[in-house]
Amino acid sequence: MKITLKVWRQKNGKDSGRFETYQLNHVSEDMSFLEMFDVLNEQLITENKEPVAFDHDCREGICGMCSMYINGRAHGPWEGTTTCQLHMRAFNDGDTIVVEPWRSAAFPVLKDLMVDRSAFDRIMAVGGFVSVNTGNAVDANSTLIPKEDADNAFSAAACIGCGACVATCKNSSAMLFVSAKVSQLALLPQGQVERKDRVRKMVAQMDAEGFGSCTNTGACEAECPKGISIANIARMNREYLGAAILPGN
């Protein structure tokens, strides 16, 4: 297929950035979206131009590193799919595809399609854990956990921290991401002791990082590649209210 690409190019954080247009004449429908970028970059290198910088690593939909905003949608047109798993058979011969980085004040652009998502790490560092030192654990089967709770905790824990929810939200809210972790730990007995403290601290850090507030549009859930449910946000709001009203841990 022939594909026209309009790609956001930005030298670094200070540069204001612009779209550049590229033409690719031999795109196979078996290529992944990132493999098409490999081909583009190979072409640019041959022409002595600078290749497009983009984040990626596992190319299996699990590390959360890839992050392209494709034709106005985070991770592109396929449901429940990361950029690296999107394949070119999703497009037609002659298509023009517009590719931008995640856009959010809390995710500054580093270069081209690469952004800085370290805000997510800082939110985790204030409370996204159970305080248990190595060696303190009791036998794993000494705490029974109903399968349903374990399954629900797992569904929330499936978040890959990609940031598509933020990129997609008109307010740049990080609620889906934060609520996924809060929910996972609130659903498990291990998370109970620090339950209130955790939600308070994580929400405070989220606000400090400059993420916007949630107005329940549901865009995040629709674009999340891992199907993280918006019900987690409702759960976090309950957790937060409970923690705000009642003192203690």
Next chain:
Amino acid sequence: MTSPRLDAKIPGGNISEKWTQYKSTVALVNPANKRKLEIIVVGSGLAGSSAAATLAELGYKVKVFCFQDSARRAHSIAAQGGINAAKNYQNDGDSTYRLFYDTIKGGDYRAREANVHRLAEVSASIIDQCVAQGVPFAREYGGLLSNRSFGGTQVQRTFYAAGQTGQQLLLGAYSALMRQVGYGTVKMYARHEMLEVVTVDGKARGIIARNLVTGELERHFGHAVLLCTGGYGNVFFLSTNAMGSNVTAAWKAHKKGAFFGNPCFTQIHPTCIPVSGDHQSKLTLMSESLRNDGRIWVPKKAGDTRKPIDIPEDERDYYLERRYPAFGNLVPRDVASRAAKERCDAGFGVGASKMAVYLDYASAIERYGKVEANKQNLVNPDKATIIKLGKGIVAEKYGNLFEMYAKITGENPYETPMRIYPAVHYTMGGLWVDYNLMTTVEGLYALGEANFSDHGANRLGASALMQGLADGYFVIPYTIGAYLAKEIHTNPISLDHPAFTEAEQRVKGIIEKLINIKGNKSVDHFHKALGKIMWDQCGMARNAEGLKWAISEIRKLREEFWKDVRIPGGAMEVNPELEKACRVADFLELGELMCIDALNRNESCGGHFREEYQTEEGEALRDDDNFAYVAAWEFHEGYEWSLHKEDLVFENIKLTQRSYK
């Protein structure tokens, strides 16, 4: 005779008491001194995150480095199937000894007994620790943990979280790490790549790292340096590893005096999605668990172009079931991979490239359908109903894998058999380490896939996650004391020390040289060329002639690389091409050593198959009299290596020929 340069420091005593004894006698560092001791951890995968978090909990000052934008994205995140532990929760006769035995045997008797036994001993604590962190393992309705069986073992000892076990374990370790980052006991350096080890008086004292955002070179001091930098499967260009996985950290250590153990021991995983074209950038694993229910076959007639569905049952060759009636489709990975290659080489392969075999779920769907129909009390259900019910069950068990296959290939695996082919997956070789996990450079340690230690010549499924976490949570926190207890009087070494200046200059020199070549070919061009040589000559089957040819080709390629590579952009900015070039430069050296090692090992064992050494039936032929040793290679300037041998002594397990017939 074991080389005098390789003291494995294996404690004395009975195998089942060595570790206990060791723990109660190893030197301790008191809390006040721990605060003064700094440890550098390179890598944030299972090994690195677990080590860093635990060492910080103990009171050490820790710095962690990774090249991704967050510690949580280390390649461990991609592990699918599960993690082994000798818990015996299923009451099916598992024990520490059995896990120890299976791992030694699975590795084709090329691993060190004492290390493997320790691994089996600590395995149970790993599961306890992970559950305490909130890792959501799969559970039964009664609330207890669930287990599955995995590649070639006869007990159910594998713990899992759907097809995302690595993700959940890493997020657990990452949470422990971030907790310490929050406390200020760990300082995290994401988007940093280590490019040199700094040694002072023969001891590792720090690293040079490049900030991948600004391009600056940074100097970091540590009383000890831990390399937890993963495996080097990407030397083959195409592998199941993440794109950034590399050998650079281990290789720089190797060139600074750390011996490299068994570099040619590579695991080729039998069930991966085949290559679809020249654009291919990586290969995707289809979990080994699929072999529990799927049947593997090729047409009986070479070059058969009919659709799989049109090939009648009696014209199909279920070659694993034919060759290995006892284990059938569940033979270990090395055996299954070689058998697929044998069929394709003989002209029986399928798909456009003819380099694939079928993994067929039709009979599993029917079998499950019948069981389900029975459960639902359906009398004489028609075929369509059975198939529908069967598909539902298969979707429950393997849905996410089937979906992934469909996305990548555009084919529906519920309707037509999947096409699979072996791919490079894991490297058993790595930096040689002693019982303490220390390399041959004092103060320099290697953990996880980066060391050579526990898997011999072939790794069993679900044991790499176990090893990474064992090393990080439960081994290094003790063994590092043996060294650091002697270092309490060492003050931090100034970053202006000549050793730091010299190391930084060397890195700078390499980067400038690379950028100034301004040649005609991209980094990927060289990487792909290297990968092809390695795959053809040092892949699933090797022979002396091919390996010699490969060595000379790699040397030529390396020369060409240093004359003709083109790296756009500069050193002081985000520059992914430069990052790749630094890694490929090291792969071009490692590849040669892998071939040298494969050429030296005149036997077949585990994943190392030398065509000259096989039984009449085409099975691997080991030579225990001459090769029951670890090959540890020492680097010399001018790309010369000398071999040091560590004899493997089997006091507890009798060496036998592996048979899966």
